[in-house]
């Protein structure tokens with residue numbers, strides 16, 4: 001139109017418009033002085049964009065992470081400058097190490113005050129640099145569209161990760177002519193390395209000659225939305241597949257070629273046989289030290305094929321003899337076309353033999369206990385029965401996390417939300433909020449320890465206010481159990497500061513008007529779980545479990561995967 | 568343990584202040600010191616080049632270069648041994664003027680070492696020398712007895728014998744974005 005007048009908008013409004021352009025429906029955050037103009041716009045746009053007020057900024061980041069993990073979209077968290085911004089750091093670090101797409105927006109003091117130690121000024125760009133995929137400080141409103149578009153593009157593309165955008169208060173007020181264009185590329189950034197077909201052919205030849213091949217898959221399968229491609233590869237090749245903690249749920253638990261978990265508290269066979277396989281096919285995983293144990297003795301006999309999107313992961317910890325760069329969504333189908341199906345009967349029998357030992361030595365005691373005290377394992381089994389493996393299981397960090405990941409059953413992908421690389425206690429409760437909002441039709445069950453629960457317990461307020469129907473299970477052993485276990489095994493039972501005198505968790509939940517129940521007897525457990533799952537409201541269940549139980553198998557720090565202990 | 572070698576890391580970047588912090592953090596968290604560091608405009612407009620010299624194992628430097636290249640604003644990073652590059656450092660020496668006139672050796676030293684006199688004032692004169700580390704170092708040691716008022720040496724600047732191909736990378740990006 002010829003006489004169309006330009007209609008300038010404020011930087012703050014532009015931020016909201018950018019979020020809407022990027023398809024954001026939900027953001028988590030906490031207001032304060034330096035971000036008030038944006039909150040004011042949120043108020044005006046509340047029909048289009050829902051803002052969830054968490055009770056702490058850390059909660060906002062974990063909720064955004066939980067949302068991202070179940071929805072596959074970018075999570076958004078927002079905070080004010082200074083303490084608001086620094087409270088985001090743990091969640092950002094968690095998202096960085098677990099490759100979770102997240103955009104954090106922080107307010108900042110006005111640009112003329114930068115560097116003057118102004119009220120609530122903090123160098124959040126400096127602080128967040130080592131834990132972000134990218135960050136940027138906006139000081140002029142005109143920068144907003146391009147930078148926000150770039151932020152979302154970077155957060156979600158390639159190997160995803162957190163991006164932090166800091167916006168000075170004057171830029172939020174400044175008026176400018178808004179127009180938006182989605183980011184299609186950044187010239188210094190290659191999100192998707194191109195696939196080298198020659199490498200795929202070479203890898204396939206190697207795989208076809210293998211007698212004892214093993215697949216270890218990680219979260220790359222989920223992040224790459226390659227679950228179907230992965231399943232086809234596993235089924236076509238007939239190769240036993242095992243998972244890292246973040247890969248969990250990408251292949252159904254009961255899939256005949258799913259042979260369990262690797263790593264510190266993983267299954268016996270997958271760990272021991274890592275040092276017996278002849279070809280190790282790593283798919284979207286990064287050989288974290290919790291997976292490999294001592295690198296000097298890790299899979300030295302194996303030829304390693306590594307399907308990986310991030311070139312920096314190639315031969316970082318474990319030498320990749322056949323690196324296959326690219327998204328596994330692309331590389332897996334190519335590989336599937338070239339691999340021959342084989343039975344590997346003797347090799348699979350070895351997994352079965354190890355499993356039989358693990359069942360006898362560990363799993364029976366965990367899941368079919370005969371002793372009086374309740375075990376964490378039987379709680380998870382009870383939940384499996386009730387949800388038929390269709391729930392999203394969100395876990396915190398500690399013994400309950402390992403037990404939940406070992407025993408929870410899954411029939412669909414994107415169902416395991418846990419803090420893997422950072423091991424952030426306090427993750428689960430806020431992450432469960434986001435997980436539920438990211439997958440509203442699904443049952444979301446948070447499994448949390450009594451320690452970690454108290455790190456972010458204030459998020460019960462968020463749950464109450466938003467009527468978020470998450471099911472919260474606290475496995476209460478009155479201990480920082482995982483640390484106590486290490487003290488028992490490696491520090492001669494000197495239980496330094498790991499015993500807790502806990503409050504009445506049921507009363508606390510009820511204080512937030514959340515239905516709550518405590519169970520301490522085996523005969524009450526199943527009924528309690530049923531009541532909880534049947535509820536269409538938030539529900540809190542405390543299970544008092546045996547205080548000094550340990551999680552096994554275990555690879556002690558620095559030990560070899562094949563020296564995994566059963567007791 | 569594998570042997571430590573001197574490597575020159577060249578990083579082509581978008582002009583970005585925040586990047587310095589990002590790059591140094593990568594070295595810091597692995598306790599790797601810079602033997603020298605310099606940054607300047609590169610052959611391409613708006614593209615900067617960092618030159619960092621480190622002493623590392625080959626596998627260590629490879630991993631660090633992978634981490635650097637992973638940063639969004641880094642276009643490309645390389646590492647090279649001394650044999651693969653042409654490199655120089657510059658040094659400035661400030662000496663009392665009286666010694667220049669009193670000690671004839673100094674004049675010879677300057678001549679022999681192909682150093683240049685940049686400035687002469689009644690109080691002091693400033694000598695500049697560009698060369699390898701041992702050359703600028705030799706002159707420093709030689710001048711010290713005559714009262715070296717100030718000494719400074721730049722970071723290494725270096726150019727590779729092989730071609731870097733940065734323009735090609737940038738052009739291929741342009742091409743992709745047209746499609």
Ligand SMILES: Cc1ncc(C[n+]2csc(CCOP(=O)(O)OP(=O)(O)O)c2C)c(N)n1
Nearest residue numbers: 398399400425449450451452479480481482
């Ligand atoms: C924020 C944070 N602080 C400390 C730790 C170290 N840590 C790991 S597990 C654990 C104990 C967790 O106790 P609890 O939440 O009760 O779970 P449990 O192991 O008893 O199941 C601690 C303290 C951590 N992972 N995160």
Ligand SMILES: [Mg+2]
Nearest residue numbers: 449450479481
């Ligand atoms: Mg506990």
